[in-house]
Amino acid sequence: xxxxxxxxxxxxxxxxxxxxxxxxxxxxxxxxxxxxxxxxxxxxxxxxxxxxxxxxxxxxxxxxxxxxxxxxxxxxxxxxxxxxxxxxxxxxxxxxxxxxxxxxxxxxxxxxxxxxxxxxxxxxxxxxxxxxxxxxxxxxxxxxxxxxxxxxxxxxxxxxxxxxxxxxxxxxxxxxxxxxxxxxxxxxxxxxxxxxxxxxxxxxxxxxxxxxxxxxxxxxxxxxxxxxxxxxxxxxxxxxxxxxxxxxxxxxxxxxxxxxxx
Amino acid sequence: xxxxxxxxxxxxxxxxxxxxxxxxxxxxxxxxxxxxxxxxxxxxxxxxxxxxxxxxxxxxxxxxxxxxxxxxxxxxxxxxxxxxxxxxxxxxxxxxxxxxxxxxxxxxxxxxxxxxxxxxxxxxxxxxxxxxxxxxxxxxxxxxxxxxxxxxxxxxxxxxxxxxxxxxxxxxxxxxxxxxxxxxxxxxxxxxxxxxxxxxxxxxxxxxxxxxxxxxxxxxxxxxxxxxxxxxxxxxxxxxxxxxxxxxxxxxxxxxxxxxxxxxxxxxxxxxxxxxxxxxxxxxxxxx
Numbered sequence: 001x002x003x004x005x006x007x008x009x010x011x012x013x014x015x016x017x018x019x020x021x022x023x024x025x026x027x028x029x030x031x032x033x034x035x036x037x038x039x040x041x042x043x044x045x046x047x048x049x050x051x052x053x054x055x056x057x058x059x060x061x062x063x064x065x066x067x068x069x070x071x072x073x074x075x076x077x078x079x080x081x082x083x084x085x086x087x088x089x090x091x092x093x094x095x096x097x098x099x100x101x102x103x104x105x106x107x108x109x110x111x112x113x114x115x116x117x118x119x120x121x122x123x124x125x126x127x128x129x130x131x132x133x134x135x136x137x138x139x140x141x142x143x144x145x146x147x148x149x150x151x152x153x154x155x156x157x158x159x160x161x162x163x164x165x166x167x168x169x170x171x172x173x174x175x176x177x178x179x180x181x182x183x184x185x186x187x188x189x190x191x192x193x194x195x196x197x198x199x200x201x202x203x204x205x206x207x208x209x210x211x212x213x214x215x216x217x218x219x220x221x222x223x224x225x226x227x228x229x230x231x232x233x234x235x236x237x238x239x240x241x242x243x244x245x246x247x248x249x250x251x252x253x254x255x256x257x258x259x260x261x262x
Numbered sequence: 263x264x265x266x267x268x269x270x271x272x273x274x275x276x277x278x279x280x281x282x283x284x285x286x287x288x289x290x291x292x293x294x295x296x297x298x299x300x301x302x303x304x305x306x307x308x309x310x311x312x313x314x315x316x317x318x319x320x321x322x323x324x325x326x327x328x329x330x331x332x333x334x335x336x337x338x339x340x341x342x343x344x345x346x347x348x349x350x351x352x353x354x355x356x357x358x359x360x361x362x363x364x365x366x367x368x369x370x371x372x373x374x375x376x377x378x379x380x381x382x383x384x385x386x387x388x389x390x391x392x393x394x395x396x397x398x399x400x401x402x403x404x405x406x407x408x409x410x411x412x413x414x415x416x417x418x419x420x421x422x423x424x425x426x427x428x429x430x431x432x433x434x435x436x437x438x439x440x441x442x443x444x445x446x447x448x449x450x451x452x453x454x455x456x457x458x459x460x461x462x463x464x465x466x467x468x469x470x471x472x473x474x475x476x477x478x479x480x481x482x483x484x485x486x487x488x489x490x491x492x493x494x495x496x497x498x499x500x501x502x503x504x505x506x507x508x509x510x511x512x513x514x515x516x517x518x519x520x521x522x523x524x525x526x527x528x529x530x531x532x533x534x535x536x537x538x539x540x541x542x543x544x545x546x547x548x549x550x
Contacts, residue, residue, distance in 0.1 A: 161362035168330050168350045169376040169427065179375070183366035260366045260407040 045229060052233040059234060068235075069242060071214040075132065076197075076204055079139025083196070087144040088189065091151020096181060102152065113145030117203045121210060130211035135204065142203045143196040150192020154185030187261060190254040197250060201243055216242065266431065266463045267306040267329065272338035274299040274324060297488035298324050301338070304482060304491055306465060308430075311457060313466045313474035313481045315520060321489025322467045326433050329465065330356045342431060352380055355424030359436040361416040363408040369395060369419050370404040376427030394422040397456060414445035421453070425460060432464045438473065447505055450476055454503060471524075475499070475516045476508060483523045493523055 029049045035041045036048040059065040094102040121138060128134035158181065166176050208217025220235035222228075276296045299321045306312050314322040327333040328340060331350035340347045342354065355376075363372050373391040382390065395404050398418035408416055417437055424432055438446045454477060457464055468474050474481045478497050485492045497516060499507055507513055 159360075159362065161358055161360050162364060164332055165356065165358065165362040166364075166375070168332060168354070168356045169379050170350055170352050171375075171379050175379060179378075180364070183364075258366075260409065262409050 047230045047233065052230055052237060055230045056234040056237060059231070065219075065234070065238065068214055068216050068219045069238065072204060072208065072216045072242070075135050075208075075215065076139060076200060078132075078136045079200065079204075080143055080197070082136070082140045083143035083147050086140075087147035088151050091148045091189075092155060092181070092185075094148065095152035095155030095185075109145070109148070113149070117142045117199070118206055121203075121207055124207075125211065135207045135212065138207050139200050139204055143200045146192040146196040146199075147189065148192075150188045151185055154188030155181060157188070158184040187254070187258045190250070190258065194247065194250055194254075197246055198243070201246060205239060264308045265305050266308040266310070266343060267304070267465070268339075268341045269302050269304045269325075270339050270341075272299060272302040272304075272325070272328070272340055273297065273336050274321070274328065274333070275336045299328075299335075300488035300490050302489070302491055304494075306463060307479075309461050309463055311454075311464045311466065311477055311479045313468055313478040314484055315468060315471060315474045315481055315524070316484030316489070317469065317486060317524065319489075320484040320486035322484050323435050324489065325484075326356075326435050326465060326467050329431075330354055330433050332356075352376060352427050353429050354431045354433055355427070355429040357417070357420050357424050357432065357434045357437045359439050361408070361413075361420045363416055363419060363423070365408050368405050368407055369400065369411070372408070372419055373423045373426045375423060380427050391422075391426055394426045395419070397425070397459070398422045399452070412445075413441045414449060417441060417449065418452070421456065425456070425462070430463060432462045434464060434466045436468055437466075439468070439470075446473075451505065453477065454501075458502070471517055471520050472508060475513060475520070476503060481516075481520060483520055485524075495520055495523075 032046070032049045036043045036046050056065065094106075117138060120141065121134075124134040124138045124141070128137045162184070163176060163180055166180050171179070204215070205217035205220070208215035209221040212218040216235055216239050220232060220239065223232035223235055274297070276298055278294060278296050302321075302325060314325065316322050324333060328335050329342070329347060331347050331354070364375065367375070370388070370391055373394055374387045377387040377390060392401070392404065395401055398421055400415060400418055400422070403411065403415065403419075408419070411419065417440075420437070421432075438449050441449065450473065466474070466477060475497055481495045481497060483492045483495065484490065495516065499510075499512060499516075
């Protein structure tokens, strides 16, 4: 079926769901355009979408938007990198080698992870200043918990029979770790990453509204402060687009790596 | 024929909390011991097909996992090829009821696993694995992942995986319990063909009397409470065996004999069976 299935996928008609979403988006934009132009809503507060898109295009070309997008993404990925570097090893330790310890410290970690990141923004600023460090710090804080718990639970749900089989064939600790534990955990890690990224992106935008000089969050906040309403909508539009691309990107990555599940 | 596997006075005693025969310790917790296997004596010849039959909780799987080196015995000795079993090794291949294939590996890579542990070079590995995948009749599925296979196919791959690193002994723990009747019949004949082709010593754990008779040279009947070998029945049915043999008078005679051996057990120890049942899930937990 493998080869057959691939061909089936290739010749399959374009996804119906994709068309529905596309039609919905176009309909929404048309409604927006009509509402703004007809005066159904105040065009001073809701400029027509054509104007927003026109401004967006101009801001893209003159390099303003790319700067803000890149600086937001740089913070997001710096925080993500740190959270992965620390969260995944800790998750393996917690789920695999120290299940007893995990039992003790899990309630503490759970409580820490429950702290509302928005409430913590001022704390991070006190500790790390208003520069990049506090923003990356807060992203790290938001991302590490879902990654850590997803990894730990991934390790714990590995079928013990599979580990036994590997051991019965004389596989040692290193082989079992890289050939059983890591691939057996990775799907859960992706699940954790997905929820982490969604939340992380939202928190980043709020963090950028306080004491930042760049980023999509700053763009939205600054436009609002300067009554540049069209640019405000450009900012919001790109927040949506980047958020969407991030989630599509990670889904694609997961599908490309975890090829062994239905 | 030479003796391949020998168990002498083998016992396994678990210490458990909440045992019925336990006593209260100073913390008020009930603790005690449970004898899973008591004085098991069994000799398996080289190249022999021996089945262990018995009800749930008679310790037949536990015995197999001790042989596999995944559970430690309490006392007695167990020898494979004259050497005391001391942990798992590549001289034994184990096949489990739940297949336990590696979901993230293709069929080909699953079968190569033991060869990787054995540090067989890559090119050679691929060739050997292919050979065994073809032996179990799934040559065209080598690039598939386990989720794309049916239960019967998965078990064939598990057999190929166990054979690939060329162990002397195959340990099979109710391997066909989860597949449907028709598939099971086909797998029986296929297993016998593979056994004849590869000349392995096979220890086959099952609770199906018919399965044990059809496949085996000898059937060891085990009884629970505590688990021990009650009797070994010689199956003198001619080989090669075809499915029709199941309806023969001789087959029926063996079936009755083994059934009666198991019946006596039930009258005698029914009360204990429920208690020992908790051991059914024990081997897997004990392994990790």
